[in-house]
Amino acid sequence: MSIDIFLNLTVRGLTTGAIYALVGMGIVLILQTTNVMNFAQGDTGMFITYLAFFMITTAKVPYSLVLILAIAAGAVVGLLVERFMMRSVRSRSHLSLIMLTLGLSLLFQGLAAFLFNTEPRLFPPLVSGDPIKIGPVILGRQDIVVLLAAIVTFGILYLFLYRTKQGAAARSISQDEYAARVLGIPTPSIYMLIWAIGSAMAGLAALLIVPRFSLEPSFMGLVQVKAFTAIVLGGMGSVFGAAVGGLIIGVVENLVAYQFPAIKDSFMLIVIVIVLLVLPQGLFGKGQQRRL
Amino acid sequence: MLRVDQVVSGYGAIDVLNHVTISLDKGEIIAVLGANGAGKTTLLRTITGLIRVRKGAVTFGDKVLNGLSPAEVVKCGISHVPEGRHIFPDLTVEENLLLAAYIMPRSQQKSRLDAMYAMFSILADRRKQAGGTLSGGEQQMLALARGLMPNPRLMLLDEPSLGLAPKIIGTVFDTLAHLRESGVSILLVEQNAKRSLELADRAYILVTGQVALEGTAHELSGNEMVKQLYLGGTR
Amino acid sequence: MTSSGTRRLAVNGAIAALVLVLPLVFRTKSSIIGYLNIAMLYAIATQGLNLLMGFGGLVSLGHAAFMAIGGYTAAVLVMTYHVNMFLAVVAGVAGAGLFGLVIGFPSLRLSGFYLAVATMALGSSIADIIKRLAITGGDYGLINIPVLRLGGWELTSEISKYYFFVAILVVVFLVVRNFLNSRSGRAVRAVRDSEMTASAMGVNVAAYKLITFIFAACIAGLSGALYAFTISYLHPMNFGLSFSISLLSMSIIGGLGTIIGPILGALFWVMLPVVIGGKMEFLSTVIFGLSIIGSVMFLPKGLSELVTRIQTRLRL
Numbered sequence: 001m002s003i004d005i006f007l008n009l010t011v012r013g014l015t016t017g018a019i020y021a022l023v024g025m026g027i028v029l030i031l032q033t034t035n036v037m038n039f040a041q042g043d044t045g046m047f048i049t050y051l052a053f054f055m056i057t058t059a060k061v062p063y064s065l066v067l068i069l070a071i072a073a074g075a076v077v078g079l080l081v082e083r084f085m086m087r088s089v090r091s092r093s094h095l096s097l098i099m100l101t102l103g104l105s106l107l108f109q110g111l112a113a114f115l116f117n118t119e120p121r122l123f124p125p126l127v128s129g130d131p132i133k134i135g136p137v138i139l140g141r142q143d144i145v146v147l148l149a150a151i152v153t154f155g156i157l158y159l160f161l162y163r164t165k166q167g168a169a170a171r172s173i174s175q176d177e178y179a180a181r182v183l184g185i186p187t188p189s190i191y192m193l194i195w196a197i198g199s200a201m202a203g204l205a206a207l208l209i210v211p212r213f214s215l216e217p218s219f220m221g222l223v224q225v226k227a228f229t230a231i232v233l234g235g236m237g238s239v240f241g242a243a244v245g246g247l248i249i250g251v252v253e254n255l256v257a258y259q260f261p262a263i264k265d266s267f268m269l270i271v272i273v274i275v276l277l278v279l280p281q282g283l284f285g286k287g288q289q290r291r292l
Numbered sequence: 293m294l295r296v297d298q299v300v301s302g303y304g305a306i307d308v309l310n311h312v313t314i315s316l317d318k319g320e321i322i323a324v325l326g327a328n329g330a331g332k333t334t335l336l337r338t339i340t341g342l343i344r345v346r347k348g349a350v351t352f353g354d355k356v357l358n359g360l361s362p363a364e365v366v367k368c369g370i371s372h373v374p375e376g377r378h379i380f381p382d383l384t385v386e387e388n389l390l391l392a393a394y395i396m397p398r399s400q401q402k403s404r405l406d407a408m409y410a411m412f413s414i415l416a417d418r419r420k421q422a423g424g425t426l427s428g429g430e431q432q433m434l435a436l437a438r439g440l441m442p443n444p445r446l447m448l449l450d451e452p453s454l455g456l457a458p459k460i461i462g463t464v465f466d467t468l469a470h471l472r473e474s475g476v477s478i479l480l481v482e483q484n485a486k487r488s489l490e491l492a493d494r495a496y497i498l499v500t501g502q503v504a505l506e507g508t509a510h511e512l513s514g515n516e517m518v519k520q521l522y523l524g525g526t527r
Numbered sequence: 528m529t530s531s532g533t534r535r536l537a538v539n540g541a542i543a544a545l546v547l548v549l550p551l552v553f554r555t556k557s558s559i560i561g562y563l564n565i566a567m568l569y570a571i572a573t574q575g576l577n578l579l580m581g582f583g584g585l586v587s588l589g590h591a592a593f594m595a596i597g598g599y600t601a602a603v604l605v606m607t608y609h610v611n612m613f614l615a616v617v618a619g620v621a622g623a624g625l626f627g628l629v630i631g632f633p634s635l636r637l638s639g640f641y642l643a644v645a646t647m648a649l650g651s652s653i654a655d656i657i658k659r660l661a662i663t664g665g666d667y668g669l670i671n672i673p674v675l676r677l678g679g680w681e682l683t684s685e686i687s688k689y690y691f692f693v694a695i696l697v698v699v700f701l702v703v704r705n706f707l708n709s710r711s712g713r714a715v716r717a718v719r720d721s722e723m724t725a726s727a728m729g730v731n732v733a734a735y736k737l738i739t740f741i742f743a744a745c746i747a748g749l750s751g752a753l754y755a756f757t758i759s760y761l762h763p764m765n766f767g768l769s770f771s772i773s774l775l776s777m778s779i780i781g782g783l784g785t786i787i788g789p790i791l792g793a794l795f796w797v798m799l800p801v802v803i804g805g806k807m808e809f810l811s812t813v814i815f816g817l818s819i820i821g822s823v824m825f826l827p828k829g830l831s832e833l834v835t836r837i838q839t840r841l842r843l
Binding site: 165168169171172175176178179180181182183184185186187188 | 365371381
């Protein structure tokens with residue numbers, strides 16, 4: 001592998017990894033604060049992408065507005081899910097909560113397939129035009145947008161968690177939910193807020209990656225598996241870990257696919273088993289506690 | 293000011309509190325004594341809204357607290373310092389404090405924060421340090437400061453001396469005595485009966501979820517049964 | 528015997544009779560019996576999953592992978608190495624169990640979330656692993672897998688398969704029930720209810736979780752092996768993540784922690800799309816999603832609970 005190819009694969013891997021990071025950060029945010037492992041994260045994004053698709057193609061809404069509307073739609077979905085599903089079963093076992101999100105994921109898939117049929121659709125990229133050459137690296141314009149969006153999202157999330165009182169409240173809940181309630185933090189509204197942010201991130205991530213695939217009900221399935229792998233690699237405990245894990249998975253995946261195409265698809269499984277055997281706390285894990 | 297009237301509450305199928313009635317006037321320090329499992333912590337949790345009142349009523353001033361969420365109860369002017377301190381280990385001292393005044397506007401938070409730092413200078417020194425790095429005594433000071441952050445009229449304290457060295461216990465009780473002068477009423481739940489009765493105006497003794505005895509701290513200190521069970525031997 | 532006992536016996540007898548007579552009723556419609564057969568195969572795999580989730584409190588998002596391993600192992604052994612069919616089935620079961628160990632061992636030491644993620648990774652990569660192996664027929668799948676023989680009897684007709692599956696289902700049912708009532712089974716349930724209490728009582732929590740997981744993988748392997756020898760066709764894409772989610776959904780909808788749940792769940796899963804019809808195919812996915820959500824929120828024991836409620840209402 002020449003150094004040029006290596007660089008190109010790495011940078012391209014970073015853009016894919018940025019998507020895994022976005023999905024993974026949303027999952028960790030929700031997991032750490034509300035103790036729900038959201039297996040519907042990917043399909044929430046998928047469903048919102050369908051809505052965005054029809055806004056663009058049928059309603060001819062400008063792209064930038066669609067982006068904002070999609071993020072807003074994600075937030076609304078998150079609010080509804082928390083308010084009408086998760087709230088009433090919060091005290092149930094982890095297993096029940098996982099099952100609930102699996103049901104939700106199936107519901108989104110079914111709705112998308114039933115309402116819009118399963119035929120793959122081409123989703124127009126956010127930006128078009130010739131790829132940009134930076135030194136030896138050639139990068140598509142959409143890839144640059146993806147990278148920028150991921151960086152901006154990460155920045156906003158960081159500011160939210162460490163500079164706002166709602167963010168501090170979310171972190172406090174992830175460390176000691178009982179203490180947070182005793183202190184009079186309105187935990188239900190924090191849960192709603194976190195679900196809204198997490199689901200909005202799902203919508204954004206799906207919208208950014210869909211031009212690489214085609215729009216169909218299953219397109220987020222594999223992305224979500226990789227996001228989960230990123231979380232395990234990052235230690236499941238921190239949003240930061242999920243972000244770094246996502247980037248690593250994106251890059252390594254790209255390099256592996258080039259060098260050892262035979263194990264391209266089973267690569268996730270290998271990563272997970274090795275991480276769990278050798279580094280069970282992940283790269284940034286602090287043990288089993290819930291930490292943001 | 294606080295009235296707990298014939299209250300029944302508990303967990304799952306079990307009633308822990310069985311028609312408990314206690315009251316507290318403005319400026320008073322009330323101690324609630326009793327063995328493990330007598331329902332002391334349950335009483336505090338019921339007042340704060342962490343557990344639902346099943347029967348009876350909890351009133352504060354002229355406000356009925358039944359059915360309010362913990363956040364709403366804090367808004368009414370009651371704060372709760374839980375047993376075991378429950379400091380957020382990865383949050384800084386300052387964040388720990390600010391979260392305790394979650395509902396306050398920013399400017400008010402700031403002045404409360406300054407007041408806390410003035411009262412507990414050790415916390416001012418450690419304001420940027422993670423809560424988990426403090427010593428047990430410092431954590432208890434932080435827990436007390438968190439209880440005071442929302443400027444409560446009534447503070448519920450659950451075992452503030454638990455697990456602390458005797459010297460630090462002295463400091464904690466001195467702080468409580470000092471608080472009384474600043475006009476905060478205190479409902480104190482303690483296993484350390486001797487200290488509590490020295491500090492408190494009146495006391496209640498809970499046995500298996502019921503008030504077995506009540507009176508002024510002085511009366512109870514002289515009571516033979518109390519001496520035997522709570523002041524005598526090792527406890 | 529009390530009158531309610533008699534009544535229960537009568538009801539169970541009636542159900543048993545119905546099960547035995549059903550194929551004769553649909554004698555001319557072998558497609559319906561075919562669906563019932565598929566449902567029973569799924570019910571076998573789901574029985575293992577139900578044991579894992581309902582009684583063990585653990586989750587597997589890649590259970591179809593164990594079916595695939597069981598099926599492919601058995602089929603390849605028979606077709607390429609001409610191993611005796613019965614031994615091949617046993618090998619399929621063992622192979623699935625072995626894979627259960629490989630996945631379960633590293634993940635079960637950590638919280639339940641890790642098992643969910645690890646099994647999901649297995650479920651999503653198994654199809655591609657199989658595709659890349661030459662011996663499995665790769666992307667073409669395995670076709671013309673020999674039909675199961677019992678002595679001199681070949682299971683070619685749907686009716687013969689039906690009775691065979693009923694028998695296997697009953698055996699699996701009894702094995703699972705005996706396991707649950709054994710010392711190990713009680714330990715497993717104790718672990719689900721409270722790990723702390725169980726380990727305080729001296730139960731080796733990690734070991735029992737692993738045993739349950741491997742046991743569930745073995746049952747899935749059995750289902751896969753039987754699938755191979757009765758459907759006679761294996762394709763990697765049939766065992767992907769979405770089928771794993773399907774198996775999971777069947778056990779949830781049927782009712783976790785109930786022994787009849789897997790059968791109800793599998794029947795519902797297979798029959799609903801048939802009833803709804805091809806045009807509205809995806810309406811069934813919507814209904815499945817809603818059923819899962821509804822089960823978790825309102826009917827934790829799923830369809831079994833519904834059945835029990837109806838029984839109580841009718842005083843059966």
